[in-house]
Amino acid sequence: MASYQQEQVVERPEAFLMRTALNLSIDAHRTSVSHGESVLLEEVVLVDASPAIEDVLLARERLARLSICLGRLSEKSRSIFLAHRVDGLTYREIADRHDLSITTVEKHIAKASLQLTTWMEGW
Numbered sequence: 001m002a003s004y005q006q007e008q009v010v011e012r013p014e015a016f017l018m019r020t021a022l023n024l025s026i027d028a029h030r031t032s033v034s035h036g037e038s039v040l041l042e043e044v045v046l047v048d049a050s051p052a053i054e055d056v057l058l059a060r061e062r063l064a065r066l067s068i069c070l071g072r073l074s075e076k077s078r079s080i081f082l083a084h085r086v087d088g089l090t091y092r093e094i095a096d097r098h099d100l101s102i103t104t105v106e107k108h109i110a111k112a113s114l115q116l117t118t119w120m121e122g123w
Contacts, residue, residue: 001020070116076108084105
């Protein structure tokens with residue numbers, strides 16, 4: 001500001017300094033975008049977001065167990081349960097597809113949920 005004041009009059013020094021800071025910030029951003037930023041490898045921290053191998057194996061075992069348990073359900077209960085939980089169908093849509101009442105669909109889903117929960121206990 002002192003060197004600028006040698007040629008021009010600065011009426012509002014606070015505003016002048018704010019505008020200068022903003023312009024310098026914009027210039028720095030443009031420079032980093034056009035030239036790229038160099039980063040020392042020592043400054044980079046790599047984070048592995050993938051799950052631990054133990055967690056993957058446990059999940060696979062649970063999935064295999066769930067597949068076996070789903071196979072133990074009756075065909076109709078399994079179909080209704082999966083239509084709701086996997087396909088996201090409403091009870092009304094399932095009832096219409098299977099020509100059942102909504103109450104019957106609710107009972108199939110409740111029974112399947114209870115059986116699966118019991119069979120999957122401990123996993």
